[in-house]
Amino acid sequence: MKLVACVKTTPDTTATVKVENGKPTWGEAPLVINPWDEYTVEAALQLKEANGGTVTAISVGGEEARIALKHALAMGADEALLISDPALKPVDPQGIALILAAVLQKLGGVDLAFFGRQAIDDDSGTTPAQAARLLGWPALTLVSVIKVDGSNLRVERAIEEGRQIVTARLPAVISLVKDIGEPRYPSFMGIRRASKIEIPTWSLTQIGIPAPASVVEYLSVMDAPVREVVCELVTGANPQEIAEHLADKILGEKLL
Amino acid sequence: MNTLVYIDHFKGEALPASWEAVGVAKTLGTVTGLVIGSGLEALTKSAFEYGVDEILVAEDAALTDYRAELYASTLKQAFSERNWDVLFFPTTSRGRELAAMAAIDLNTGVLVDVVALEASGERITAIRPTYSGKVLAKVTSSLKPQIVTLRGRAFPKPSPQPGKSGTVTKIAAGSGALTEVEGYSTAEGGVSLTDANVIVSGGRGLAENQSAQLPAGLDAKQGEIWRAQHGFTMLKEMADVLGGAVGASRAAVDAGYVPYAMQVGQTGKLVSPNIYFACGISGAIQHLAGMRSSKLIVAINKDPDAPIFKLARFGVVGDLFQIIPALTIAFKQRLAK
Numbered sequence: 154m155k156l157v158a159c160v161k162t163t164p165d166t167t168a169t170v171k172v173e174n175g176k177p178t179w180g181e182a183p184l185v186i187n188p189w190d191e192y193t194v195e196a197a198l199q200l201k202e203a204n205g206g207t208v209t210a211i212s213v214g215g216e217e218a219r220i221a222l223k224h225a226l227a228m229g230a231d232e233a234l235l236i237s238d239p240a241l242k243p244v245d246p247q248g249i250a251l252i253l254a255a256v257l258q259k260l261g262g263v264d265l266a267f268f269g270r271q272a273i274d275d276d277s278g279t280t281p282a283q284a285a286r287l288l289g290w291p292a293l294t295l296v297s298v299i300k301v302d303g304s305n306l307r308v309e310r311a312i313e314e315g316r317q318i319v320t321a322r323l324p325a326v327i328s329l330v331k332d333i334g335e336p337r338y339p340s341f342m343g344i345r346r347a348s349k350i351e352i353p354t355w356s357l358t359q360i361g362i363p364a365p366a367s368v369v370e371y372l373s374v375m376d377a378p379v380r381e382v383v384c385e386l387v388t389g390a391n392p393q394e395i396a397e398h399l400a401d402k403i404l405g406e407k408l409l
Numbered sequence: 410m411n412t413l414v415y416i417d418h419f420k421g422e423a424l425p426a427s428w429e430a431v432g433v434a435k436t437l438g439t440v441t442g443l444v445i446g447s448g449l450e451a452l453t454k455s456a457f458e459y460g461v462d463e464i465l466v467a468e469d470a471a472l473t474d475y476r477a478e479l480y481a482s483t484l485k486q487a488f489s490e491r492n493w494d495v496l497f498f499p500t501t502s503r504g505r506e507l508a509a510m511a512a513i514d515l516n517t518g519v520l521v522d523v524v525a526l527e528a529s530g531e532r533i534t535a536i537r538p539t540y541s542g543k544v545l546a547k548v549t550s551s552l553k554p555q556i557v558t559l560r561g562r563a564f565p566k567p568s569p570q571p572g573k574s575g576t577v578t579k580i581a582a583g584s585g586a587l588t589e590v591e592g593y594s595t596a597e598g599g600v601s602l603t604d605a606n607v608i609v610s611g612g613r614g615l616a617e618n619q620s621a622q623l624p625a626g627l628d629a630k631q632g633e634i635w636r637a638q639h640g641f642t643m644l645k646e647m648a649d650v651l652g653g654a655v656g657a658s659r660a661a662v663d664a665g666y667v668p669y670a671m672q673v674g675q676t677g678k679l680v681s682p683n684i685y686f687a688c689g690i691s692g693a694i695q696h697l698a699g700m701r702s703s704k705l706i707v708a709i710n711k712d713p714d715a716p717i718f719k720l721a722r723f724g725v726v727g728d729l730f731q732i733i734p735a736l737t738i739a740f741k742q743r744l745a746k
Contacts, residue, residue: 166675166695170543177544188676247518273675276539277521279509282477286513291587292477294506307591311670312502313603314419315595317475321588331669331676368518372534372547380701384708384724395725396735399707400743402723406705408683409607409651409744 154206154264154301158197158230159253159284160190160221161212163274172376177274184217186224189269191336192329194225196299197267199334204301206264207231213241213252219352226347227339233350238357240364246275248365250283255362256355257288265306268328270295285326293325297332410438410531413493415484415508416456417501419475421448425604426499426561428459433564434497435460437528443487445480445582447473453577458569462576469582474590475503481510482583488515493554494531500558508558518550524563533557541675541698561603562681600654602673607653608682608703610673612696613660614689614710615640618730637666640730644688647737650744656680656700658690674699688729692717709733 164170168182186194197208210225212218213236222233236256244252257263271278285292297316298309301323310317311330339347357364387402389395412434416427434440442461444452449468456464467483484507488496496511498504500522512519524545526535534549535557550556602608616637623632641655648655656673657666673680675695685703690696692708692715700706701720708721709729718724725732 164540166541166698167693169694170540172544177540245518247512250513274540276537276541278505279512279519279521282506282509283513286478286481286510292506292510293588294477295502309594310502312419313424313601315593317593318591319476319588320591331672335663368512368552369520369548369550372549374539374544374546377538377542377545377701380720382706382720382722384718384721386718386724386726388725392727392731392735393739395727396732396739399723399725399732400736400739403684403705403707404740404743406684406722408705 154200154204155260155262156197156201156206156208157257157260157263157266158190158194158208158210158225159212159266159268160193160210160225161187161269161272162214162217162221163187163272166273172374175373177374184220186221187269187272189271189273189329190221191224191228192331192333193267193269194228194230195336196327196329196333197265198229198337200265200299200301209234209260211236211253211256213237213249222352223347224339226350227343228337229343233352235352235354236360237354238364240357242364244365245367245369246277246280247283247368250280250287251365252357252360252362253280254284254287255360257284259360264323266324266326268326270328270330281326281328288326291321291325293319293321294328295330296327297330299327299333410494410528411441412437412439412495412497413441413443413491414461415496415498415504416442416444416452417499417504418444418446418452421446421452423452423455424499424501424561425566426501426504426559429561429564429566430497430499430559431456431459431461432567433526433559434495435567437495441465441491441493443467443484445472445483454574455569457574458571460567463578464575465578465580467580467582471586472582476586476588476590477506477510478588479583479586481507481514482585483580484511484583485514486583487580488554495533496554496556498556498558500560505558508556512556515554515556517552517554517556519556519558520548520550521558522560523557524560526557542679542701543698600652602654602656602671602678602680605654605680605682607648607651607684608656608673608680608700609644609648609651609653609686609688610656610658610690610700611641611644611661611688612658612690613664614729615644615661615666616664617689620730634665637661637664640689641667643730643733647686647733647740650737650740651684653682653684658693658696660693687717687721688733690717691715692720
């Protein structure tokens with residue numbers, strides 16, 4: 154099977170993100186593979202192990218995109234592909250969907266394209282569905298279990314009400330939730346291999362599309378308002394008394 | 410402005426965020442509701458009561474189950490006849506996906522997971538949280554129609570006006586289904602985390618109940634999980650008294666105490682209940698990112714230096730295995746249950 158894992162580089166989840174000079178910044182916090190995309194790679198590797206095939210990791214961006222690709226390689230992806238182009242300005246998730254759909258077309262013969270449910274920087278969570286729509290492939294989003302039998306696909310999707318069990322034919326787009334399984338750690342050998350491997354780069358010209366323009370304008374960004382709370386510690390002579398004081402205070406807020 | 414609201418539902422029961430979206434649309438002009446599925450009579454009636462002026466009903470056996478491609482095509486077909494200025498969706502799993510596809514189908518953009526908006530003339534400018542709510546972005550799109558998904562619980566739910574009605578227009582189902590739905594395995598009932606008014610969440614601290622009598626034959630890890638699950642049962646009892654749901658920190662999920670569906674945080678669910686109880690949760694930045702917009706945060710932790718106290722309005726430094734049962738009784742008495 155030809156399996157593709159679409160990945161992105163983001164600041165680490167522990168980063169303190171602040172707006173400085175009109176842009177989000179995260180100080181010394183490291184850039185890492187988007188945490189959701191670790192599940193993307195994990196799902197692709199699991200399927201390769203079960204059904205055979207190759208896993209290609211793809212990322213769109215500048216030099217920073219190599220961080221996510223290297224991580225995917227270290228986890229065990231067979232190859233990586235960087236889509237980078239001087240004409241490519243920072244673009245919104247819909248622009249990324251356009252590029253990825255074109256890349257998936259260009260690669261040819263792809264059976265499954267895996268995505269994380271969202272990137273933890275922009276938090277849009279729309280790229281998988283949009284790429285699928287552009288390709289005319291089924292969008293199987295928020296998937297927790299995957300089974301492939303020939304060209305038939307059966308997945309479980311995590312929806313608000315529980316799980317929806319869906320069947321479709323390949324090729325398809327799949328986005329993952331955590332239930333797919335804990336992502337494996339890169340092995341020592343994997344890290345060594347990833348550091349040596351040459352990652353090919355495709356320009357937009359090679360893909361055959363113009364640089365997409367953002368359809369959403371980001372007018373400004375601001376820090377989330379600081380929660381001005383002073384914690385009132387509730388005390389009492391014994392747990393019962395503490396509980397009664399606390400219950401009265403909570404009910405006094407009239408939020409129930 | 411003419412607005413369309415996609416009313417998201419499961420088996421004819423609307424998700425509350427759908428009505429919040431109707432409330433927002435109502436402030437901008439005439440509201441057309443769109444319902445897709447089968448067995449939609451009660452849903453249609455509710456839509457009018459919540460303020461929809463007209464409702465489009467796509468009712469067909471093929472539409473019984475949500476299928477992204479089929480629903481998106483149905484919406485596209487409806488749009489080609491009606492040309493609304495703005496399309497609103499609740500940011501639910503289905504709403505987000507359909508809005509994303511509609512943006513492709515209608516050659517426009519989508520403003521995702523909006524928590525505040527204003528309209529000036531024909532243009533909507535919206536605020537959406539990015540970086541898990543650490544940064545707010547002000548966004549707009551100059552393309553038409555404007556598509557916006559609204560975060561649940563970010564906007565007030567309108568009060569229903571019983572008996573209100575309006576025009577019902579039947580519309581045809583779209584085509585181009587690419588999936589079949591085999592069925593559902595539904596989670597154990599109860600209030601869903603994202604809709605919950607009250608959430609009682611537990612963390613690693615739930616495994617520290619040394620007084621619980623362990624059944625024989627468990628190894629250390631099994632004993633830890635058994636203790637924690639015992640603790641979560643205690644949280645559930647309090648949540649039930651308050652009509653709420655039970656959540657968990659990533660640490661509790663990773664340790665195998667409870668399923669991932671219960672995880673609150675950056676890589677779990679983003680929640681904003683009226684009251685959030687953090688029990689035995691230290692308050693890692695990733696957890697805070699998922700619940701910081703809760704109206705009232707109450708922390709119960711034995712460690713007075715736990716970061717969760719910085720966000721909490723009320724705190725108790727103590728043993729949650731003594732406090733929670735006592736608190737459950739106190740609520741029961743006061744709420745006369």
